[in-house]
Structure formats: structure tokens, C-alpha cells
Amino acid sequence: MPDTTDTESHATASEPQARHILYCGVCSLPPEYCEFGGRVKKCEEWLHKYHPEMHQKLYSDETLAANLSTLSVSARERAAKDAAKKEAKAALAETRESERKASSKVIIRRVERNKRKHVTVICGLEAHGLENKKVAKELGKKFATGSSVTKNASGIEEITVQGDVCEDVVDWLAEVYKTIPEDNVEIVEDKKKKGAS
Incomplete structure (x- = not known):
């Protein structure tokens, strides 16, 4: 009868060991x-x-x-x-x-949708090392509203937040993401053009 302890020790010795x-x-x-x-x-x-x-x-x-x-x-x-x-x-x-x-700007636009309905559009965060999807999720939770990441006509990702929260977003960015200089955050008013009567 062969000695099983020799074969067992040989098997464990030849197995690769994890290295840190x-x-x-x-x-x-x-x-x-x-x-x-x-x-x-x-x-x-x-x-x-x-x-x-x-x-x-x-x-x-x-x-x-x-x-x-x-x-x-x-x-x-x-x-x-x-x-x-x-x-x-x-x-x-x-x-x-x-x-x-x-030198990278974060542009926050207040866009009029229908009469008194507005959305807030934010772009330029990725230049400061932020992930748009993560920030969109945080904004949705913070303002208890819908928030999503979409691509604009130029193919640039932007965050769309339901409601007029431009000023609140500026304050929130200054509080949570201190790496973005306040001078680099800009609010732009974007109104829908009314048709000629």
C-alpha cells in the first residue's frame, strides 16, 4: 500500500500559492x-x-x-x-x-419647456473628473426629482434635472465638489423662441 502522506504533500507543494x-x-x-x-x-x-x-x-x-x-x-x-x-x-x-x-467651465442652463415648466441642464463636469451618471443620481436624490444623462446635438453628455434648480445646483456643487472653482460655474438663461403671431 503506497504512503498517501507523500503524495498529498507533493500535491500541495506543487500548487501555485497566492502572492500579495x-x-x-x-x-x-x-x-x-x-x-x-x-x-x-x-x-x-x-x-x-x-x-x-x-x-x-x-x-x-x-x-x-x-x-x-x-x-x-x-x-x-x-x-x-x-x-x-x-x-x-x-x-x-x-x-x-x-x-x-x-479653465474648464461648468455651464448650468435653465431651459423653458412649456409655459412655466423648466429643466436645468448641466454640462462640463467631466472636465473636472466627475462622472455624469453618478452626479445625476446624486442630484435626483438631493432635489427629489427626475435627473438623467443625455447627449446633446454636439454629442456632449449633459445632465438634465427636472425643475428650475440652477441656483441650488451652484450651491450644491460648491458644497459637495470643492475641486470645482466657483468662478468656473456659469448660469445661462435659455428661453424657447416664441412663434411670430
């Missing part, structure tokens, strides 16, 4: 590969703050000295230049993104 992999909170790469993400300094600061043991392993003086000793002088200079270029490129992209957000 740490991902950087800045560039979303494993910390060993942060240098390829372009934001090495920020990645290192994040790692130092949230995972000091991993930071010590990757960025200790001994580790850096050992890594540098394996490179030639020209390779070291090239690596330093490449790192500086990537850092500058990432900083420029971040600056452009913040400038784009700062």
Missing part, C-alpha cells in the same frame, strides 16, 4: 518599477509614508550604492538624465492638466 503584490499609490506600478512611471520622487515619498519597510529595502543607502556600483560612469549619467527628463515630463503633464481644469 504591493502597488504604488502614485503611479500604480509595483514599487520596484516606479522609476518607469515618471514620478519617482512622489512615488518614493508615498512609499516612505505608507510602507517604510519596503522604502528601506529599495531606497536605503546600501541598496542605492550597490545598484550604482554595477553601472558604468556613462550609464550612471544617462540614467540620471533619463530620470530628470521623465520627472520634468510628468510635472509638465500635471501642470497642463491643472491648467485645463482651471
Whole structure:
């Protein structure tokens, strides 16, 4: 009769084991590969703050000295230049993104439907990193009214809220989404043209 304990231990030893992999909170790469993400300094600061043991392993003086000793002088200079270029490129992209957000307008229109019926139409939220569907749902709950996401004639998504809630939406955005500068929120009156009599 064969020994079953040997076959059982052999089966469990060959089964793949789950591994826990740490991902950087800045560039979303494993910390060993942060240098390829372009934001090495920020990645290192994040790692130092949230995972000091991993930071010590990757960025200790001994580790850096050992890594540098394996490179030639020209390779070291090239690596330093490449790192500086990537850092500058990432900083420029971040600056452009913040400038784009700062100049993006959120347009809130009061649209007349029938005689005294109005809807409030909001567009431009996605430029500030907001999801239209999520915001539409929140607006519907906040004002206890119908709220939906539609595409206008230009193909741009906009949120339509039943009722005239323009001023309330401005206040609500300032309160809930503080990332949108108040100067970037604009209210526009949009009346239906009356037919000639």
C-alpha cells in the first residue's frame, strides 16, 4: 500500500500559492518599477509614508550604492538624465492638466419647456473628473426629482434635472465638489423662441 502522506504533500507543494503584490499609490506600478512611471520622487515619498519597510529595502543607502556600483560612469549619467527628463515630463503633464481644469467651465442652463415648466441642464463636469451618471443620481436624490444623462446635438453628455434648480445646483456643487472653482460655474438663461403671431 503506497504512503498517501507523500503524495498529498507533493500535491500541495506543487500548487501555485497566492502572492500579495504591493502597488504604488502614485503611479500604480509595483514599487520596484516606479522609476518607469515618471514620478519617482512622489512615488518614493508615498512609499516612505505608507510602507517604510519596503522604502528601506529599495531606497536605503546600501541598496542605492550597490545598484550604482554595477553601472558604468556613462550609464550612471544617462540614467540620471533619463530620470530628470521623465520627472520634468510628468510635472509638465500635471501642470497642463491643472491648467485645463482651471479653465474648464461648468455651464448650468435653465431651459423653458412649456409655459412655466423648466429643466436645468448641466454640462462640463467631466472636465473636472466627475462622472455624469453618478452626479445625476446624486442630484435626483438631493432635489427629489427626475435627473438623467443625455447627449446633446454636439454629442456632449449633459445632465438634465427636472425643475428650475440652477441656483441650488451652484450651491450644491460648491458644497459637495470643492475641486470645482466657483468662478468656473456659469448660469445661462435659455428661453424657447416664441412663434411670430
